[in-house]
Every structure is written in structure tokens, then in C-alpha cells.
Amino acid sequence: MKNLGKLRLGVNIDHVATVRNARGSAWPDPLRAALLAEAAGADGITAHLREDRRHIRDADMSALKAGIGIPLNFECAATEEMARIVLETRPHAVCLVPEKRTERTTEGGLDVAGDEARLRDYIAPLREAGARVSMFIGHDPRQIEASARIGAAVVELHTGHYSDLHAEGREDEAAAELAALARGAALAHSLGLEVHAGHGLTYDNVAPIAALPEVMELNIGHFLIGEAIYLGLEEAIREMRRRMDEARGS
Numbered sequence: 001m002k003n004l005g006k007l008r009l010g011v012n013i014d015h016v017a018t019v020r021n022a023r024g025s026a027w028p029d030p031l032r033a034a035l036l037a038e039a040a041g042a043d044g045i046t047a048h049l050r051e052d053r054r055h056i057r058d059a060d061m062s063a064l065k066a067g068i069g070i071p072l073n074f075e076c077a078a079t080e081e082m083a084r085i086v087l088e089t090r091p092h093a094v095c096l097v098p099e100k101r102t103e104r105t106t107e108g109g110l111d112v113a114g115d116e117a118r119l120r121d122y123i124a125p126l127r128e129a130g131a132r133v134s135m136f137i138g139h140d141p142r143q144i145e146a147s148a149r150i151g152a153a154v155v156e157l158h159t160g161h162y163s164d165l166h167a168e169g170r171e172d173e174a175a176a177e178l179a180a181l182a183r184g185a186a187l188a189h190s191l192g193l194e195v196h197a198g199h200g201l202t203y204d205n206v207a208p209i210a211a212l213p214e215v216m217e218l219n220i221g222h223f224l225i226g227e228a229i230y231l232g233l234e235e236a237i238r239e240m241r242r243r244m245d246e247a248r249g250s
């Protein structure tokens with residue numbers, strides 16, 4: 001098998017905070033989870049400060065930035081409030097995502113093409129502050145081209161639809177969605193964008209995404225935090241890493 005090179009794994013610790021907030025207590029602590037993830041070989045920590053603060057809170061972001069020794073990827077909606085917090089926190093990376101208050105999870109990709117001028121202005125100070133700015137988008141070529149035009153460094157392709165189809169056993173549709181993600185990754189790479197992917201990835205569905213040659217980083221959270229109940233967080237991450245490396249031939 002051809003060695004496609006190492007794929008980075010960003011571990012999303014949002015749902016440690018979901019469990020904490022369910023009780024209104026101080027534990028489990030997302031920072032402790034992030035440090036265990038780092039010890040298990042995660043290449044970065046991802047955390048999503050939602051506008052409604054349903055899981056990660058402002059204080060978690062500053063604690064993560066101060067406490068971890070690997071890059072922090074700050075996911076947020078493209079609002080003025082979030083820009084202010086990002087500029088205070090100074091994360092390594094910012095990933096802009098669409099948000100709806102009533103959604104259970106991030107349902108689709110950001111509409112970069114439909115909000116191009118505003119997003120170009122929005123990311124300028126973030127870029128000047130040294131953040132690697134990423135757009136969390138679907139595989140639609142219009143969204144990929146718009147992300148390149150506004151000066152984003154990265155696109156993270158939303159794998160949620162692929163993951164849902166795979167989980168429902170709709171193999172033909174999952175294969176078609178995977179092919180569209182592959183075309184999107186190739187287009188993004190050809191435009192000079194770094195390509196990441198994530199959402200809904202599990203041990204069972206990660207290999208075909210990890211094997212896309214242009215993809216440099218996966219961000220995985222919900223499944224790993226759930227699997228940690230059975231295996232412990234470090235072992236859950238190591239097993240994901242093993243499957244990613246196997247798919248990559250690395």
C-alpha cells in the first residue's frame with residue numbers, strides 16, 4: 001500500500017463538557033480530557049464555543065489555551081462576540097461553523113459563497129492575529145472556491161452526511177457521498193487550501209476518509225468521548241490513531 005503520509009488527529013472534547021453541564025458540576029473537566037488526549041498522541045485539541053454555551057464555556061477555552069501543549073482549534077460561529085473571544089484567546093486555529101440554536105448538532109456547512117464579502121472582512125483580523133483560519137463546509141465546489149477567494153487557509157469538509165448514510169447501511173449513497181468528498185478534497189487542494197475533514201467519524205467509517213490523499217487532518221469528538229466510557233480516553237484515541245494510520249499506509 002502506498003504511504004500517504006501521516007494524518008493529524010484533532011480530538012474534539014466538547015462532549016466532556018456536555019456531561020459536566022448535565023449535572024451543573026465541575027466535572028468531568030475538559031482540560032483533563034485534553035491533557036489525556038495529548039498524552040495519547042492527539043495532534044491538536046478542538047473545542048466548539050457555541051453561542052448558547054451548551055457544552056464548552058468561555059473559561060474552558062482560556063483554560064485549554066493555557067493548559068495544553070498542542071495546538072488549539074477554536075470552533076465558533078462567525079459572530080462579533082466570537083471574534084472578540086478568539087482575539088483574546090489567541091488559539092492556533094479558528095474553524096468557522098454554521099450554527100442554529102435548535103439543531104442537535106452542526107447540520108451542514110457554512111455558506112461561504114452566500115456571505116463572501118462579510119466573511120472576507122471577518123477573517124482578516126483573525127489571520128493578522130496569526131490564526132490558521134478554516135471554513136467548515138460541505139463539498140459543494142462553490143463553497144470551496146469561495147473559501148479560497150476570501151483567503152482561508154483551510155477547509156474542513158463536513159463528513160456528517162457520509163457518516164449518517166454509512167450508519168444507516170445505505171452503502172451506495174454513502175459511496176456517492178464519499179466520491180463527492182474526494183472530488184471536493186482534490187479541488188480544495190488544487191486551489192492551495194489545506195484540507196481537513198470531520199463530523200460523525202467512528203472506527204467503522206473513518207478509513208475511507210483517512211485514505212483521501214489530500215486530507216491532512218481529521219477532527220473527531222463525539223464518538224471518541226462515547227468510546228472512552230468503555231475503553232478509557234487514551235485507548236479510544238490510540239485505536240482511532242491506529243485505524244487512521246492503517247488507512248494511510250503510514
Ligand SMILES: CC(=O)[C@@H](O)[C@H](O)COP(=O)(O)O
Nearest residue numbers: 014048075097104105106199
Ligand atoms: C463543528 C463540529 O462538527 C463540532 O464542533 C460539533 O458541532 C460538536 O458537537 P455539537 O454539534 O454536538 O455541538
Ligand SMILES: NCC(=O)COP(=O)(O)O
Nearest residue numbers: 198199200219220221222
Ligand atoms: N469539526 C468536527 C468535529 O470537531 C468533531 O465532530 P464529531 O466527531 O463530534 O461529530
